[in-house]
Amino acid sequence: MLRRVINPFLLLPLTLSTNTFNVLSSETKNYIDNVLEEKLNITFVDYQEIEKLVLNNQELKSLQNLVASASFNLSSQIAKRYPSLDFQANGLPKYVAGKKYNSSSPTLKTSQFTANPSLNIKWDLIAPLRGSEIKIAKTNYKIAENNYEIKKKDLIQEARIRYHKYKKSYQDIQNKKFTLNLSTTSLKNAKAKLDAGIGTKFEVLEAEAQLSRDQQSLNEKKIEHEINKISLKEILNVKGDLETNKEQNLIGFWNHKLKKNIDEGLDKNLSLKNLIFQTSIKKSQAESFLAQNRPNIYISNSLSSTFSKGDSLATKIDSEKSGSNYTNTISLNFAWSIFDGGQNKNSYKSKIADAESEKYVYENLKNVLTTSISKAYLNLKLNEEKIISSLKEIESSKESVRLTRLRYDVGISTLKDVLVRQSELSTAKSKNINAIYSYNLNIDELERLTFLDKSKNCLNSNNTKIKDAESICNL
Template sequence: MRRVKRKFLIVAGLFISGLNPLWATSSQKIISDIKIKGNSSKSLSQNQKQQRILYELNAPEDLFLPSRSREVLVKTYQKVNLDQLENLLINNNRTIKIYLERVEQAKSILKSSLSSWYPTLNLTANGIPQYFESNNYNESSVIQDTSSKQWSSSISAQLKWDLINPARVPEIASARDSFEKSKYSYAIILRDLKLEAKKRYFNLQKANEEIEVAKKSIESSTIGLRDAEIRFESGIGTKLEVLEAKTQLARDQQLFNIKSGDQKIGQRSLAEILNFPEDVTPLIGSKTQVTGIWDLSLEDSIIAAYNSREELESILLDISINNSNANAALAASQPKLSIVNTSTSSFAKGELNQISPNTSNTSSNFSNTIGLNATWFIFDGGNSRSLYNYNKSKAKEAKLNFAARRAQIRQEVEQVFFKLDSAKLNISASYTEVLSARESLRLAKLRYKSGITSQREVVNNQRDLTDSEVRYIISVTSYNTLLADLSRQTGLDNIKPCDIKVNQQNQSDIDSKSLYETNLIPLCQL
């Protein structure tokens, strides 16, 4: 019943003021839409909480600051898989929560602007109660002295309703567009953080694989050094061969030390973006492998990027916001009409300015005033017109930003797409290099044991194998990173998964000179 009365009053007031009464119903609809969206977001968050999370990793308190070394000492290592990154990121990352708070702030501003459609009620009370006492002395004998003794109280209520307010509609439109823009900003930062988390995950994978390569190289170099020392003690080998083997072992150990540092940096970097507790460090359970192939052409990828990029929608909202602000600035110099009803009630006990005040005397008063108030700033020194021109210029600037951002989006998609093609070729080439270097090392060792060649050839082939394996890991990591970047640029997840197993036959059939998507699929499980 109250909603019906309130809606009737709004429609009646707008009808009197000559404005479109549909704004009242639309304002009610906006409020209901906000409630529906809010409830849906709450239910979605509740569903996410109800989902089973494999790893309970509670982020530290917002204002928590460690003061003792044991509070930052790493005590726990937690395995993290690629498919768990998104849930951990949404649940823990502080930047995402900051943008969620900004969405709530913009929604509150919108509700505040919608309140301008409704009347305001102000209640004022003076002396509840107050006591007044005074004595008046006169030198003339004709006029007698008087005194006052009185308890009094007064209350006033004012109901004000803006019938015509030119700034109301543009201010609400600006607040509504700002609310939508805050949601786009949240979607943008969420995609960027997902991409950044995947990059850090892939880099940590790369560091883990490079450590394994370094360990294998150290193991092989250790065996080579032992063989060289045995040959030297037997009189077959030379001191130079032993020194060459020691040099290669030292190089492999240096590679292991560098990659161990990269691993620790990658672990803490991933822990930072996932906002893990101070004493928890993530571990990567999966190995480096191609995550899939991109299943769209360049042209379709560009169109998909145009249709799904929130940056363009945000710029369009900037145009609308600036136009609304321009209209609101111009409305400051237009007339404003309000209906005002003021009711005042007062009560007094006692008398004022009497020879002998009667403190038992009571009196009361009630008054009601209703009327129309109008305000019109006829001249403001050109302030409203200057603000209008300023906001209109900002709207034109946003249009130019839209065109510039559109060209930039195409450039970014093309750049990532072409780099992905190059990375695709590098995977096949680097894998072929690994196979060749591995076979070359095997033959060099056989030649060395047979006395045909020297330790230098074995050392060189060992170094080539290590470098080729590192390059292969880098090429796969670069491909996966570019694939995730292209998915973020287009807003699509058109990644065909790698589900074809590899056997020895199709490994030997790899031809790096003619590589297509079908040639890449067998590389997925290498």
């Protein structure tokens, strides 16, 4: 009966309250939304395209050059296996003119053009340092390749984190808009009841304060959304504006057991492989110190020649006179640094000790990786439960809001109760958004750490589909 009395009075203040809200919304749009409206050269980014777009990252391009540098250095070291050929010419040509006077002999004159080209060949047959230098260069090249792959995978994971954060912030905006609409309705009802004489000014003020808080919260989420967009554009090196699919969905399912995750992660981790390579480099450097006390054997061949035209030290210059000669010398050479006071031996021991220290770094990194994989796996399972429980909480909160509004309409509940239930519903929606966001991050993290792939189907240990209605598989 009381509800029938209230409803006619609700129509009277409707226009006034609507205009008030429109003014607030218009002011807010001019201040916030207009700042975010400018869009240029829109690029659509999908989750599947992130890996390709990451290749445009400037930092990754820099590492590509480091890989090329390591490749050229390896080629340079391998070239030491082959003979070297040097050409040299002293005066090409050279002209000599002069006189030699002696009181007891005729004056001698010189006017002559000469050229003295030479060709030298050297080939190291036994070069103790050469093998270590080539081995170190090969290992450095492998490390450079691994560093590129590590950085690429790290950038892909970071880009996916920013992608999920961008989509999450959009869902946060939708949640805040939903909450704002509820607060607007509550304010209208509070004003209507006040005008009907069955409400209080305190309830109107309370509703207006809640509306203002929700509007401010919405503006904060809009700014956060724009910042997340800028962050995503930066890592993908996207010029202009960017758009994505707005829906927040589960990106896949993880059907691998914890033990398999750890085993695969430790076996394929590139950082662990790089530590093994670093140990190998230090051992090769140690061997190079010992190699300096071993004999170096090489073949050399030197071909030198002289061509001349003109006369030298003659009483009369014959400008047409010419001559030439050449000398070829081939030799097997031997060089051996027999004693250096123990310098190379101690340097060898230093590098071996340095290599031994890498074992502890290796074991520590294995422990860190095992912990990271375990945490990501367990957090994934936790977020699966959070998604399910938050969905139940949303349904319960929706019903609570509906019932509380009915109680408020008939006067057996207060506006405070309505606002509390609204806040609970908004919190439940936020929990679900955060749970899906964290779940997707855990999937990406496990892919990065274990090199395993997520699945489109949710399977149990027997590789059969799970039919449990409350399972994450059936959402």
